[in-house]
Amino acid sequence: MTETFYEVLRRQGITRRSFLKFCSLTATSLGLGSAAAPRIAHALETKARTPVIWLHGLECTCCSESFIRSAHPLTKDVVLSMLSLDYDDTLMAAAGHQAEAIIEEVKKKYKGNYIVAVEGNPPLNEDGMFCIHGGRPFVEVLKETCADAKAIISWGACASYGCVQAAKPNPTRATPVHKVITGKPIINVPGCPPIAEVMTGVVTYMLTFDRIPELDRQGRPKMFYGQRIHDKCYRRGHFDAGQFAEAWDDEGARKGYCLYKMGCKGPTTYNACSSMRWNGGVSWPVQSGHGCIGCSEEGFWDKGSFYDRVTDIKAFGVESNADTIGKAAAGTVGAAIAAHAAVSALARARTSHGQPEKQEEN
Template identity: 50%
Template sequence: MQGSLIDSLARQGITRRAFLKYCAMLASMMALPPSAGRAMAEAMATARRPSVIWLPFQECTGCTESITRSHSPSIEGMIFDLISLDYQETLMAAAGHQAEEALHATMKSNHGKYLLIVDGSIPLGMNGAYSCIAGRSNVDLLKETASGAAAIVAMGSCASYGGIPKANPNPTGAVSVSDLVKDKPIVNIPGCPPIPVVMTGVLAHYLTFGALPELDAKGRPKAFFGETIHDRCYRRPFYDQGKFAKTFDDEGARRGWCLFELGCKGPVTYNACATVKWNGGTSWPVESGHGCLGCSEPDFWDGGSFYKALSMPADPLKLGGAAAVAGAAAGVAVSVANRVKKGAAKASHEKATLADLEK
């Protein structure tokens, strides 16, 4: 595609107003302030499509399955309008030598400028022989493609943290992208699979602002991973009231009470499921009656039973602390002072149990 994005959209008969609506929706999905829609529209109008190379390593294709179900922006829309996806084994028509040629041509002509997306972990055991593409090991390929990339997106828990391949006893010696690449900006988008709009949102952010979004200590975009599932959960008021489902078919479960005692990992899991939801905003695990597995946290697979409640607190919360938690959850428009309190409550409530709240 030649020229700027807005010219190509205008040729397709998409009005500026429709584009503004699209940006407002995108900003909302990306958890940016509503005013960001306007800024995105300005930036995106002059943006050119970045070249994107997507490499699958030791993975199950679940991340690709997920992103192809991204509703708005849809991945088709992004492939044709926003990015130039030059290599993606599952989606591209080319195969064999043709495909490898496309990869090398892209790497050469866009050296230092392309965005590299990786899904899957990288096995180091037996010199990387556990997972090879075109006769070359994953670790070899990663090092070569990463050297010319502007930035790397580690898509999914495997690429971000090693994921299921790395689970005990890690037979293939699987590691994450950030274990191997140290000299490039890396954004981790964990989740098994990650939420589609988080993936497309990060791509859109890179496109509109020309930089990766703000990241937290684990390399995750703060816009989506800034709060726990628990803090944004619509069942949170039941937790504050001490109303818990004890089994999956009791009265409490039917009334939609908190799933904490059934092993929900919401309080220690940072992700956007509670607000963005899944399948185009239809529902999400907790709304479907099952606790959060914590799939976007490092080593979630080895974190003990999915159905065992989070461990007892080392430093039990006092009643005053519990009241502050409830207060912070109820007040949507929290003042700065309340935020400080909330931060303190958040730090301690991850260790709280039902017993403390009922005192």
């Protein structure tokens, strides 16, 4: 049996007296009255922590690398106290058949009551043979594991959108999780990787409130992906003022002007980087002088250069940017108009000389 919250608290040296005081205080602050205190205590004493199975598909482990660097809350608190990370082949000590047996055990014991966190995505070409998990195609393991899950978290751009392995021409047909698994609540947490605190924040929310966070149209938690980088960027003042870095080594770049003209994707990227920053709030891409590359946006590898503001449109077989197409179209049409006007003038001159002003009625 997984430890309860009470057992975890006791293990960390909190006395039963303090625990009961905490329960009374919580009941009072929630306006539930004194009768609720024993019920809260009972729930914390008996309710097992939510088991989490963390699967790895086609990925680079950058999501795990980010996750283990979380500062608020500390990853150790999340993993050891808040949830019960029962399976994560990168972090766990067990290996081989022993490890794989855990998935089966969790599935049976916590049917419909465990969370599957997916890092990476399943490739579907060649029956999924491009990613093998415990001797079987990953897509099969994923489908089986998710079948009895309560909810699924898609970590990173890979699981949410496909990321680099799904970039054109996508030889392995790497496919985002939500296109393979249906009928389950799926939380997309995009980014390459997502911010550590965003990852632990999503997990903490789900454990604390026992429900999934509010999601936007693309299945992302609104609390972290509700605004663009641009909306909270500390260089936004320079954008509004019209002050831009025009080259990587010009005065504007040194003064910390807006990187819009250098192709910053902040205005088109939904993420929390500009408010939460990275590595415990130390810095983030724009602060270190490089524009956002839009790593948490769908298909960001296929959306043109990281260093252009007006990027290539790759639709209808066209691979050119709006300005190139537009100037060519306007130029061609303009030239055609000039030629047409010249011919019109000639034609008019000829008719008015030839047969003066007499036009038949029709």
